[in-house]
Amino acid sequence: MPWTVINKEDEINCDYGHSDEHIRKLSYAEAIREALSQAMALDHHVFLMGQGINDKVGMFGATTDLYKKFGEKRVFDTPLAETGLTGVAVGAAISGMRPVYCHNRPDFLMLSMDQIVNHATKYNYMSGGECPVPLVIWAVTGQGWGSAAQHSQALHGLFMHIPGLKIVMPTTPYDAKGLMLQAIADNNPILFLDHRNVYNQRGNVPEKMYKIPFGKGIIRRAGKDITILGISAMLIETLKAAEELEKTNISAEIIDLRTIKPYDIDIILDSVKKTRHLIIADTGWKTGGVAAEIATVVYEKAFKDLKAPIERIALPDLPTPAAYTLENAYYKTRKDIVEAANRLLEKNKI
C-alpha cells in the first residue's frame, strides 16, 4: 500500500549522470534525517516537533529514532493542535531557538495559516528588523492511492504569495540534505515542501555538512531545443519526458529550481536565450500558480527571446478526485510534457 510506507522496490536512482559507485548513496528520507541530525549536533538551539515525529513511519522515516539520539526534549511529539503549536514554534524561534515543525501533509498547514501569514512572516519587518523568526515548517505533499481532496494538495502557489516566507522544494536526496541545512541556518521562516513521490529516490549524498544556497537552480540535463522547468516531483516527469523527446531528436534542457522563493530567474533566462522555448511543469494548480508567476516574469524579461508562448503543465482547477481513473485524468505526466514540447516546436515550424 503505497500511502505512507516507502517501499525499497519503488526506489529510483536519481544521480542524473553523475553517478559514481564509490560515492555513498542515501534514500531521500535518510538524507533529510542526516541533515536534521547534523544540525542538532552542531547547534543546541535546533529542535524538532510534530505529530508522530517519534513514530518510525511518522515522517516517512525521515525522523526515525532521532529522539533516541537527542532526547525527547529536543525531538517531541505534538498534540493535534496545529493552530496553537505553530504559534508556539514562532515564539520559540523569536527567542532564538531554531524549531523545525513537521507535518505529514501541507493540507494540515491550513490550520496554521494565521500564525504563518499574520505572524511568522511579519514580525521581523514589523519590528524594524529586530525580531527574526528562524523557523522551518516542513510538510510532504501527497499524491495518489485515493488520497483525495484533503490529503494531496500542492499548496506552494498559495504560500508563494506571502511576502516574508521562503519556499524550498527539493527533489533529490543531495538537495534535500543541503537545503534542509540551509533552511535551519536561515534566520527567516522557511516552508520546506517536499513531495511523497520524491521519497522514492536514492542518490549521492556526501557525509559532510554542506548547504545549498536558496535561489540557485541547477541544470539536470543540458539541451538546446527546449527548456523544461520541473518543480518538485514534476522534475521526475520532465526527466522522463526528456528521454522520450531525445528519441525524436528533440534535445530538452531540464532545470530544477530547488527553491521557488527566491527562485533562480537567471538560470531560466540563460537557458531560454539558447533554446527559445519554455515549458513549466508544476505539481500545483494552474490558475494563479507558480507556473503563472514564473511565466510572467519570463515574458517581462525575455519576451523577445521566445519563439512561442510558454506552455504550463499544471493541475486543472479542481479538488483532487479519489478514483484512480479520475486521478489519471487529473495528474500530469511525462506524456503531457512530451505533447507540449511537440506542440511548441511544431507551432514554431509553421
Added chain:
Amino acid sequence: MDILSLYTAMKRIRMVEAAIADNYNNEIREMHTPIHLYDGQEAVAVGVCSNLIKEDFVFSNHRSHGHYLAKGGNLNKMMAELHNKKTGCCKGRGASMHLMDKNCGVALTSSIVAGNVSIGTGYALAEQMKNRNTVVVVFFGDGASEEGSVYESICFAQLKKLPIVFVCENNLYSIATPMDRREPNEDISSKFQTVLPIQKVNGNDVIDVYEASQTAVNAARKGEGPRLLECMTYRLRDHHNIGNGIDGRFRTEQELKNWENNCPIKKLKRKLILEDLVDEKQLEEEDKKIAQEIEAAFVYARESACPDADELFNGLWG
C-alpha cells in the same frame, strides 16, 4: 432498545471491515484508498446512531465506515466508493476517508481532523433556525479534541443551545502517539465540564453508550442544548491499513490482547447467551445473512464502472 439488533449492527460493521481487510491486498487491488478500520469501536457508532431517526444527521471523520453504516448508509454504495467506482456514494470523488450519503443523514465526512466538528455545529444552528426538531451528532477522536476549533464549537453550541451531541471516541491514540505524550489531562470530557453537560461512558459497552446517548439525544431534541459524551474505547487495528499494530511501534501484544477480550461484540454475545436472550444458532443465522449482504456488495462494487475521464469536472460547482 432491541439488544439483538444492537448486536447485529455491530457484527455487521465488524464483518464489513474484515471483508475489506481480506480483499485490500488481493490480486486485483481495486480499493485504491487509504483505510482506517473501525474494529473495536462499533459500540460507539451503533449505540449512538440507534437513538437517531432517519432525518437526523451525523458528521464523521477519517474513520468513517462505522458511522456511515450505523446511520443507515447504503453498503453497496460504500463498497463501490471504496472500489473507486462511479456508483459509489461520492461517485468516486471521496473514497474511504470521505464517505457521505445525504439520503441517510451522513451529512459530511472530513479527513482533516476536527474539520467536521465546527461544520456539524453550524448544521445544528441551521436546523434550529429552521425549527426542524432534528438532532446532529458529531463524531471525533481523542486526537481531534486537541484542536482549538473543537473548544470554540462546543462553546458556541452551548451559547446557542444547539440540538447537537458531541461524541468523542477516545481510543487512547492519535495514530501511534498515546495520550500521555499529547495531553496534560487525559480525562478529555472534564476539560469541557464547565461549558456543557458531559458524560463519560464505557465505549465498549453498547448498552451504556445507547443509554447515555439516548439521554443526550432526547435533551438535544427537546431544545435543552448540546451534550458531550466521551466514549472510552480502543482501536483493534493499526491506525490505518489492515495490520494490528503490534510491530513494536506503539503498543504491545499484551495491551492488544486485553482489549480484544474487552471487545464490545464478544461482550454482548456473552451476555445474550448467558441471559438466554438468544441462542448460538440464531446468531449464526444472522452472520450468514450479513455475509451474503457483504458478498453482494462486493459483487456490486466490482461490476460497477469506474468514472470516465470526461466526467472529471462533474460536481465542481453547485
